[in-house]
Amino acid sequence: GQNIDQPTEMTATEGAIVQINCTYQTSGFNGLFWYQQHAGEAPTFLSYNVLDGLEEKGRFSSFLSRSKGYSYLLLKELQMKDSASYLCAVADSNYQLIWGAGTKLIIKP
Amino acid sequence: IAGITQAPTSQILAAGRRMTLRCTQDMRHNAMYWYRQDLGLGLRLIHYSNTAGTTGKGEVPDGYSVSRANTDDFPLTLASAVPSQTSVYFCASSDSGLGGDEQFFGPGTRLTVL
Numbered sequence: 660g661q662n663i664d665q666p667t668e669m670t671a672t673e674g675a676i677v678q679i680n681c682t683y684q685t686s687g688f689n690g691l692f693w694y695q696q697h698a699g700e701a702p703t704f705l706s707y708n709v710l711d712g713l714e715e716k717g718r719f720s721s722f723l724s725r726s727k728g729y730s731y732l733l734l735k736e737l738q739m740k741d742s743a744s745y746l747c748a749v750a751d752s753n754y755q756l757i758w759g760a761g762t763k764l765i766i767k768p
Numbered sequence: 769i770a771g772i773t774q775a776p777t778s779q780i781l782a783a784g785r786r787m788t789l790r791c792t793q794d795m796r797h798n799a800m801y802w803y804r805q806d807l808g809l810g811l812r813l814i815h816y817s818n819t820a821g822t823t824g825k826g827e828v829p830d831g832y833s834v835s836r837a838n839t840d841d842f843p844l845t846l847a848s849a850v851p852s853q854t855s856v857y858f859c860a861s862s863d864s865g866l867g868g869d870e871q872f873f874g875p876g877t878r879l880t881v882l
Contacts, residue, residue: 661833663810690868701873702811709868721791747811754866755826 661685663759665747671737679732679745679762687752693721693732694746695759702746705732730763734764742766770794774859774874777881781849781881789877791846791859799865800842801826802834803866804855805876812856817842818865 662684671677690709694702708714708723708730718721720733732745744761751757772793781787793800798819803811803826813826817836831853833845842861847854857877862869 689866692868692870701875703873704870707868707870748811750868755813755816756811756871759813760808760810 661751661757663747663749663757665745665759665762667760668763668765670767671734673737673739673766673768675737676733676735677737677764679734679747679764681730681747681759683728683730683747683749683757683759685749685751685757687755688725689750691721691730691754692718692748692750692756693730694748696746698742698743712739717732719735737766739766739768772859772861772871772872772874774857774877776877779880780880780882781846781879783850784848787846787849787879789857789859791842791844791874791877792840793842793859793861793872793874794840795861795863795872796839797861797863798839798849799862800836801860801862801871802832802842802844803858803860804828804853805858806855814844814857816865832861849879851881853879854881855879 665681694700699717706721746761747759748756775790802818803816815834859874860871862871
C-alpha cells in the first residue's frame with residue numbers, strides 16, 4: 660500500500676530552527692511536495708523536490724533522499740506566523756498526490 | 769475573480785439530499801481536483817480532471833460524481849448525501865496533471881450531513 664508518515668505535532672520556540680520529517684512508501688515517485696496550511700484555511704505550496712538534495716528558499720529548506728524514502732522540511736528563524744500544519748505529499752506513478760496527515764507546528768514565544 | 773473559488777463556504781445538509789459543490793478557476797489551468805480533508809487523515813483525492821471533457825476517479829470516489837464541461841468549472845455532486853460525507857472539501861487546480869506543477873487550492877467548503 661501507499662503510506663506517508665510524518666509526526667502529528669511538534670513544538671518549537673520563536674527564533675529557533677525546526678525540522679519536520681516525512682517518510683514515504685508509494686507506487687512510483689514523481690516528486691515530493693511540502694504545503695503549509697493555517698487553521699481553517701487552504702493549503703499553500705512551499706516546495707517541490709524530485710532529485711536528491713537540499714532546496715533552499717528563504718527561511719525554508721526541503722531535503723530529499725529517494726533511496727531512503729525520506730524528506731524533511733527545515734524552518735529557520737521561526738516566527739509566530741509559522742504556526743500551522745505542514746503537509747507532505749508524494750506524486751505517485753500516475754502523478755496523483757498521496758498526502759500525509761500533516762504535522763501541526765506550535766510556536767511558543 | 770482571481771485564483772480559485774468555491775461555493776458554498778459551508779452547508780448543513782439532511783441525509784439523502786442531493787448537493788452540488790461549485791468550483792471555478794480563472795488561471796486557465798488544465799487539471800482540476802476535488803479532495804476531502806478529515807481530522808487525522810491526509811487529503812484524499814475524490815475525482816480529478818486532467819483537461820476539459822475528461823474526468824477520473826481518485827482514492828475515494830464512491831458517492832460522488834463530477835463533470836468538466838469547460839476549463840474553468842469543476843462541480844462535485846453528492847447524489848444522496850450520507851453522514852460519512854461530512855468533511856471539508858477542497859477544490860484545486862494545476863497547470864497540468866503531470867510533473868512538479870504546484871496545485872492551487874480554493875478556500876474549501878465545510879459540509880455537515882445530518
